[in-house]
Amino acid sequence: MRKQRNFSRRALLKGAAAAPVAATATLAAPHVARAEKQVRELKMVTSWPKNLPGPGVSAEILARDITRLSGGRLKVKVHAAGELVGGLAVFDAVQNGTAELAHTASLFWGGKMPAAALFTAGPFGLTPLEHRAWLENGDGQKLWDALYADFGIKPLMCGNTGPSMGGWFRNPVKSLDDLKGLKMRMPGLGGAILSRLGGTPVSMPPGEIQPALQSGAIDATEFLGPFSDMALGFYKVVKNYHYPAWHEPNGAGELLVSKKVWDALSDDEKRAIEVACSAEAARSLAEHTWRNAEALRTLKQKHGVNVLPWPADVVSAARKAADEVLAELAGKDAMSGKVVRSWLAARDHLAPWNDVALRAFFDARGA
16 A cells, blocks of 8 residues: 555656646647737828817827727827828828828818718708718718729718807908908808808818918808817907808718728728727717817907807808708719718708707707
8 A cells, every 4th residue: 555655646746747848838839829910000191280189189099099999900100281291182192092091071072072071061961969870870871981982992980079160250240241252261061152152262271271361361261169279279360250150060070091901901900990980989079069168268258259140141041052052062963962862861850859859958958
């Protein structure tokens, strides 16, 4: 019996000594076999001045989120307007391969695709939540994809600045006659309406607006809401700030992705971009809702800005002109017609619910 116990003890010690070597070999094997992580570097050009409160910062946050959610496989570097290409050249940059991504707004591309502006905002149209509902639950995203397909670009909503303001004016607008001959920075469909009201629409990237106001090259401008507008310093030049933004009740930003790059991504990488865009759309809308309220108070109380409603005749004329502009847009080509009809159908579909859920509630709340 003793001999058997000694043998068993020696065998046990021998096995124990060998075990760590075997375990180490077993654990090391997967590490040796695992492939190195492939990192794809992506350039993102933007239409915004660097770190502009609102869309400029939004681009930086989106880039970081895509990098993190992809586990570092997609490494995004942001180039502000003018660093790699001009603010209004970002669409072409993605199309021709100068950059893989762009953070911008669809309203800039009406010259390429007449209906593109509706994917940022449309006159007397969809609010931020209505717009997202159209994209995600209606056929908005499908039409957006189809519209950009011929340019080799995949579009995604990647931010929202919320409802805009009507614009900044050197002199207050007291009647429709005050718009006659007015040179105003107003791109997209709003500009087409302004033209019908007797004004002269001018298109320019955000970074050029304040100098143009200062020099007198333009008499008025619209951009976004109080948060971003205050950061660009418009109040230093003009003091009359009209509301509401009948031309832009929504402020959806877009991420342009090269279709060639998009198609080469894995499903997980595509999902990382989609999730980052969706999250940033929600985050930025919440931020602008809060910051616009703060900035509006500051503009009025600290900087002496006159916050003024549009005269009734301006709103009435603008609504009539908007109907004409949308009808004309729908007739430009088959794709524009599809987009306009879908957008109008979404507005009509959502209006009855908003009347009882929101309009009636705000009337009941009273503040």
